[in-house]
Amino acid sequence: MPVAARARWVLAAATSVVLVATGCSSGGGGSSSSDTSKTFSYQSSEPQNPLQPANSNETGGGRIIENLFKGLVDYDPSTAKLRNQVADKIDTSDSQTFTVTLKDGWKFHDGTPVHAKNFVDAWNWGATTSNNQINSSWFSDIEGYKDVHPASGQPVTDKMSGLTVTDDLHFTIKLTNKVSYFEYKLGYIAFSPLPDAFFKDPAGFGQKPVGNGPYQFVSWSHNQEVVTKTFPDYQGVDKPKNGGVIFKMYNTSEAAYADLQSNNLDVMDQVPPSALATYKNDLGDRAVDAPQGGIQNIGFTLYQADWSSPDKAKVRQGLSMAIDRDTITKTVLQGSRKPASAWVAEGVEGYKAGACGDFCNFDPAKAKALITEGGGVPGNKVTITYNADGGHKEWVDAVCNSIRQSTGVDCTGDPKPDFKTARTLISQHQLNGIFRTGWVQDYPLNANFLADIYRTGAASNDTGYSNPQFDQLSKQADEAASVEATVTGYQQAEAVLPSGMPAIPLWYYRTNSGYSTKVQNVKFDSFGNPAWTQVEVKG
Amino acid sequence: MGSYVLRRVLQMIPVFFGTTLLIFLMVYTLPGDPVSALFGQKAADPAVVASIKHKYYLDQPIWKQYLHYMGNLFQGDFGTSFTGRPVSDIMADAFPVTIRLALLAFAFEIVFGLCLGLLSGLRRGSVRDTLVLLLTLLVISIPVFVLAYIAQTIFATNLGWVTPTVQDSTDLSQLILPAIVLGSLSLAFVARLTRTSIGENLRADYMRTAVAKGLPRRTIISRHLLRNSLIPVVTFLGTDLGALMGGAIVTEGIFNVQGVGNVLYRAINQKEGPTVVGIVTVLVIVYLVASLLVDLLYAVLDPRIRYA
Numbered sequence: 001m002p003v004a005a006r007a008r009w010v011l012a013a014a015t016s017v018v019l020v021a022t023g024c025s026s027g028g029g030g031s032s033s034s035d036t037s038k039t040f041s042y043q044s045s046e047p048q049n050p051l052q053p054a055n056s057n058e059t060g061g062g063r064i065i066e067n068l069f070k071g072l073v074d075y076d077p078s079t080a081k082l083r084n085q086v087a088d089k090i091d092t093s094d095s096q097t098f099t100v101t102l103k104d105g106w107k108f109h110d111g112t113p114v115h116a117k118n119f120v121d122a123w124n125w126g127a128t129t130s131n132n133q134i135n136s137s138w139f140s141d142i143e144g145y146k147d148v149h150p151a152s153g154q155p156v157t158d159k160m161s162g163l164t165v166t167d168d169l170h171f172t173i174k175l176t177n178k179v180s181y182f183e184y185k186l187g188y189i190a191f192s193p194l195p196d197a198f199f200k201d202p203a204g205f206g207q208k209p210v211g212n213g214p215y216q217f218v219s220w221s222h223n224q225e226v227v228t229k230t231f232p233d234y235q236g237v238d239k240p241k242n243g244g245v246i247f248k249m250y251n252t253s254e255a256a257y258a259d260l261q262s263n264n265l266d267v268m269d270q271v272p273p274s275a276l277a278t279y280k281n282d283l284g285d286r287a288v289d290a291p292q293g294g295i296q297n298i299g300f301t302l303y304q305a306d307w308s309s310p311d312k313a314k315v316r317q318g319l320s321m322a323i324d325r326d327t328i329t330k331t332v333l334q335g336s337r338k339p340a341s342a343w344v345a346e347g348v349e350g351y352k353a354g355a356c357g358d359f360c361n362f363d364p365a366k367a368k369a370l371i372t373e374g375g376g377v378p379g380n381k382v383t384i385t386y387n388a389d390g391g392h393k394e395w396v397d398a399v400c401n402s403i404r405q406s407t408g409v410d411c412t413g414d415p416k417p418d419f420k421t422a423r424t425l426i427s428q429h430q431l432n433g434i435f436r437t438g439w440v441q442d443y444p445l446n447a448n449f450l451a452d453i454y455r456t457g458a459a460s461n462d463t464g465y466s467n468p469q470f471d472q473l474s475k476q477a478d479e480a481a482s483v484e485a486t487v488t489g490y491q492q493a494e495a496v497l498p499s500g501m502p503a504i505p506l507w508y509y510r511t512n513s514g515y516s517t518k519v520q521n522v523k524f525d526s527f528g529n530p531a532w533t534q535v536e537v538k539g
Numbered sequence: 540m541g542s543y544v545l546r547r548v549l550q551m552i553p554v555f556f557g558t559t560l561l562i563f564l565m566v567y568t569l570p571g572d573p574v575s576a577l578f579g580q581k582a583a584d585p586a587v588v589a590s591i592k593h594k595y596y597l598d599q600p601i602w603k604q605y606l607h608y609m610g611n612l613f614q615g616d617f618g619t620s621f622t623g624r625p626v627s628d629i630m631a632d633a634f635p636v637t638i639r640l641a642l643l644a645f646a647f648e649i650v651f652g653l654c655l656g657l658l659s660g661l662r663r664g665s666v667r668d669t670l671v672l673l674l675t676l677l678v679i680s681i682p683v684f685v686l687a688y689i690a691q692t693i694f695a696t697n698l699g700w701v702t703p704t705v706q707d708s709t710d711l712s713q714l715i716l717p718a719i720v721l722g723s724l725s726l727a728f729v730a731r732l733t734r735t736s737i738g739e740n741l742r743a744d745y746m747r748t749a750v751a752k753g754l755p756r757r758t759i760i761s762r763h764l765l766r767n768s769l770i771p772v773v774t775f776l777g778t779d780l781g782a783l784m785g786g787a788i789v790t791e792g793i794f795n796v797q798g799v800g801n802v803l804y805r806a807i808n809q810k811e812g813p814t815v816v817g818i819v820t821v822l823v824i825v826y827l828v829a830s831l832l833v834d835l836l837y838a839v840l841d842p843r844i845r846y847a
Contacts, residue, residue, distance in 0.1 A: 046622070046805065047622060048577065048621060048622060048809065049577070049621060049622060049623070050622060050623040057577075057578065057579055057581065058579060129586045129587060129590050130590060132587060132590050132591045132594060133587065134577055134578060134584075134587065136584060136587055137581075137584045137587075149584075149586060150586065151585065151586060152585070152586060152589070203623055206623050207623065207624070222622075222624065222628075222629070222632055223632065223633070223797040223801065223802065224707075224708065224797050249797065250704075250795055251791065251792040251795055251801050251804070251805075252792050252793065252795070254793065255703070255704045255792070255793060255794065255795040256704075256795075258691060258695065258696070258703035258704060259702065259703050259704050259795075261696065261703070262695060262696065262699075262702060262703050264702045264703065264704070264706065389808070417570075417571075418571060418808065419576065420571035420572060420573065420575065420576030420810065421570050421571035423571075423575065423576060423580075424570070424571050424572050424575060424576075427575070427582060427583065437580075438580060439580065440580070459581065459582035459584075460580070460581055460582045
């Protein structure tokens, strides 16, 4: 390629950065000094939904919303503990009614103040069925949710009775049940406040959002990039140390990785599987390997006759002991996962290593014995259903191999073409056997990994598990007086799971990522996101 | 000729309806519920699912959905994607990028393909002929994605001449490398087709006559030989333009070009009906127009081909 073409490539890349970094001063320092006016780019994907806080549940849109908006609380990226942001304090005496006091001085990017009504209006709008918000079920704890979001038919009102604005800086939240850890949920993006301008044109807003977060929206070139810049009036505890984030859309992580290696991309999400073996060598001390609040399980169809009798719990425990987690994570998954010993992911508040007990240890002899005791696997044959589009084939085959070799039970993978096909079969309870399931934290608390999946009738209870003791302990934990008591309460509930073994914990997710030579201080939190505002761009 | 063109244009109408119906049925009756899939691993909220389905007309029987879709299409409305953007806007962004990429690849394969074919066809059995045959065989036998990764590694990672991926998809100069990769397979076919065709025509009577008349070599090759030899090549090129537009998925993915292939791939994954059907409909029209042009070009290249 001629030199002229090369110059144009470079020029094009340079101008796009300069365009955003308006008023960029030349720091002109050594490699460790940073320039707070400079932006950095992050690997992203085109959002699947309009950029409305209650409508983004996938990473592409979610991480952009997260930077444009800031709710009452968020989680400290280094400790995963809850911290106040817009909220000055959130008080409750009975875990059911919460009084929220806001900090004064917060502003939206359009200059209007962030008041109590901005939260209440946003939540009411997000919860109402007719607004088609994907995250609306997040508001289901609030009293009056059924009125704005009936199970079927049109809502009778668009205001939840549980939300009351006292004055500009105070409002109260009344829940239908006691939920001691409700504060933890409030860190989710669905609970972001919305400026008055939103309600005039929600659709237009979805293409051009105005938030109150550390970064403000500049432009969205669809399929190319979303450009943000630092909001100078940001009042949060995490003041940005950079000039903004450019979310560059990539079709494949291979393309992003190639760009990262040549410094055309600054921080990436997750290195491609093809680079897992080499990325630490390629990137040196710029490689990241951090724990993530996510877990890979395989669940049983407890609603099927084959698995519903109480004896079968032994079979499930046996199958769990037949899986050589250590070897599979090391070889097939190339160290990108960590063997699980509990149903709650590592690093999450309330994580208790070893909750699964011996059942998560590889022991072929005991596995065989347990399976025989439990009456064996029906037909001596199991299938593991998974979605073929998610890169699961390799480990599913390995798990099957492990089961076959250690117990003699015939095991085969049962690929479904894609995620939505597999999900439809799983959620409509149309399978018989074992299926792949996973859980990535909504908020870093053990309740999220237990109540949402294993409680009787919970929305994401794919296995159909129902245990009165577990439900009772969960209920007690919810009604506890403090979050600490909730955490211990749920640890007791988790201790019930080994006896029924509704799902086998396999391993925890990890963030395997890296960054370019242009940035420093890149630390990833348990959501697998970098601490955005703390990233420093070298001067 | 006029009635032939008219008949060809009229033939395009049933083809257009047939293909759109097929694509529509294929996309909309695939297993898996696109609306529930929007909720990811979390359980879908039935009330919201019903409400979204109603909004996108997905709660109607399939034939009603098709009529609704075609009705809107004839009013110039391609529908709305789940991102809330009109599909026509999405296409207006993606098509120019892919058209540029395809035309660049097309130009590359015509120029180099014809030259290589001519070079080797004129002297069959020579060293340069063997060389061309070997080179094209190599290109044909390597899958496009391998070729793309090789190009990316050599020109971006090792030599540093270009960035590994395209930073600005609207910049023509950045599309050169992906275009060469995309066009390379067709280039090999064009070269081989031209070579064979020229080899055959060299022995034709009219060539001997032209030489006997004492015409200059340039005239013989350009007026007589090339013009007749181009007929099979033009047929290939005509259908290839459509293939390049639709087949750019792999290349666009590797070089991160934000074109039709990329949008289509994502839309199929998310089973976003309106986007998939809209894009494929336009691609069908591109195919139809390209093959019409090919048929018309025949008459220009060889007046003996008459369309009664």
